[in-house]
Amino acid sequence: MTILGYSISFFISWWLFLFMVLPFGITSHSELDEEIKDGIEVGAPVQANIKKKMWITTGITVCFIILVGFVDYFDLVSIK
DSSP states (O other), rough: OOOOHHHHHHHHHHHHHHHHHHTTOOOBBGGOOOHHHHHOOSSSSSSHHHHHHHHHHHHHHHHHHHHHHHHHTTOSOOOO
């Protein structure tokens, strides 16, 4: 696989893993016992921690692409 192939695989995998990681650790306003102010959606997260989740997603994706590169380099799976 070329650099372009790895780049495309990284981009697609990153978004896939991001959508898998996003729901972890979410507490919505409806789950807390505090008063909800006007203009706040009940199901909105209290702390989304997007930056942390993006770093976790990047780490998972790098490990995945290394695994894909390992499989590709040693030709462990052949689709020809």
